[in-house]
Amino acid sequence: MKVLVVNCGSSSVKYSLFDMQTEAKIAWGIVECIGLEESFYKRQTITVPQVKSACKVANHFEAIQMIITDLLDSKTGSIKDIKDIAVVGHRVVHGGYKFSKPVLVSEQVKKDLKECYSIAPLHTPHHYAGIEAIEKMLPGIPSVLVFDTAFHQTMPDYAYRYAIPSEYYGQDHVRKYGMHGTSHKYVAQIAAKMLNKDKNEVNLVTCHLGNGSSVTAIKNGKVIDTSMGFTPLAGLVMGTRCGDIDPAVIVHILSKYPKMTSDELNNLLNKQSGVAAVSGIKGGDMREVEDAMLKGDKKAELAFNMLCYSAKKFLCAYYGILNGVDGIVFTAGIGENSPLTREKVCEGLDNLGIKIDKSLNEPRSSKERFISTDDSKVKVMVIPTNEELMITKESIDVLNEKK
Ligand code: AMP
Numbered sequence: 001m002k003v004l005v006v007n008c009g010s011s012s013v014k015y016s017l018f019d020m021q022t023e024a025k026i027a028w029g030i031v032e033c034i035g036l037e038e039s040f041y042k043r044q045t046i047t048v049p050q051v052k053s054a055c056k057v058a059n060h061f062e063a064i065q066m067i068i069t070d071l072l073d074s075k076t077g078s079i080k081d082i083k084d085i086a087v088v089g090h091r092v093v094h095g096g097y098k099f100s101k102p103v104l105v106s107e108q109v110k111k112d113l114k115e116c117y118s119i120a121p122l123h124t125p126h127h128y129a130g131i132e133a134i135e136k137m138l139p140g141i142p143s144v145l146v147f148d149t150a151f152h153q154t155m156p157d158y159a160y161r162y163a164i165p166s167e168y169y170g171q172d173h174v175r176k177y178g179m180h181g182t183s184h185k186y187v188a189q190i191a192a193k194m195l196n197k198d199k200n201e202v203n204l205v206t207c208h209l210g211n212g213s214s215v216t217a218i219k220n221g222k223v224i225d226t227s228m229g230f231t232p233l234a235g236l237v238m239g240t241r242c243g244d245i246d247p248a249v250i251v252h253i254l255s256k257y258p259k260m261t262s263d264e265l266n267n268l269l270n271k272q273s274g275v276a277a278v279s280g281i282k283g284g285d286m287r288e289v290e291d292a293m294l295k296g297d298k299k300a301e302l303a304f305n306m307l308c309y310s311a312k313k314f315l316c317a318y319y320g321i322l323n324g325v326d327g328i329v330f331t332a333g334i335g336e337n338s339p340l341t342r343e344k345v346c347e348g349l350d351n352l353g354i355k356i357d358k359s360l361n362e363p364r365s366s367k368e369r370f371i372s373t374d375d376s377k378v379k380v381m382v383i384p385t386n387e388e389l390m391i392t393k394e395s396i397d398v399l400n401e402k403k
Pocket of ligand 1: 212287288334337338
């Protein structure tokens, strides 16, 4: 059985084809710069190394057409017939107020998704275009939508409501939704296995630290709070996002620069802030920030400290509301690859029973592993995330439920 995972961004389409017998990714690639003068198609398979070619791709439909044609290629393709694909799993960033779990695509589901456009206008229309393109290219093959927000839907109301007049919740659906849910869910399940606990009995704080970062509190396998909010702008200091700031700062900026548009303000907070703004390093790439810090760059050091401090604050708050945890998980680009960040986030928490073993923390590895000392009450783990594999599993589950 093969599962195709599709991730439509604003100007790109990423895909991965999984063989579910082995859970192996057998073909994957990306079409980038969709709608620009020159687009690019990078693809590879388990047997053919990466090929990159320039092309002209006007929209998401053309991108998906190119991908499917390529997957069916008689010489280099990975499938012989579209019927080899059991299901297509679509990554959807925001399920809004309509979706609390993965769903099989139907006309009603598409209508509901359209109603959520205003909550994630930069993402949802592109997901929609991808869903329609797949329907045309793969007639009769079921599609499942897997939402980044779904895993967080178990939060209690006192965690997800904002203390603003209730019409903004009732009419405008303004509340905390949380993001990176597929990643938090995946690592939580792996952590439960590593701790020999039932996935519905494990208590964890999961730290997804990447370009975008979020920390989640998990009680008995279910989310009870998470650091991102209505959008992915909230919570930790991130690569180019400011994370939590006093909302009055925004009011102040708008009154001081009345010509600033909402798009410009959005851009300022999402793309020109965070580690990038504090360190002066473009994109806030953590590798460059760490290199600069180790060479004595004070701005880079401040940015690093701010990111780690914000992660530590959420970690400790969630440890508190959970009344202690079985484990702490680090995942995503920074969480998986930066021993310095993990060490700094966990520094000085021995009174909470959190102790990192340097000799386990420092070596690089792409495998899941423990990095805490033997006598650490709380186990600290590094678990490489695999959102695509989680999407394939969730898609198959939805398909099986419908049978
Ligand atoms: P992601 O969004 O999960 O792809 O993570 C991207 C972030 O991970 C970027 O800030 C990268 O600089 C960071 N990253 C990747 N590898 C390393 C590394 N070896 N050390 C520190 N940061 C890293």
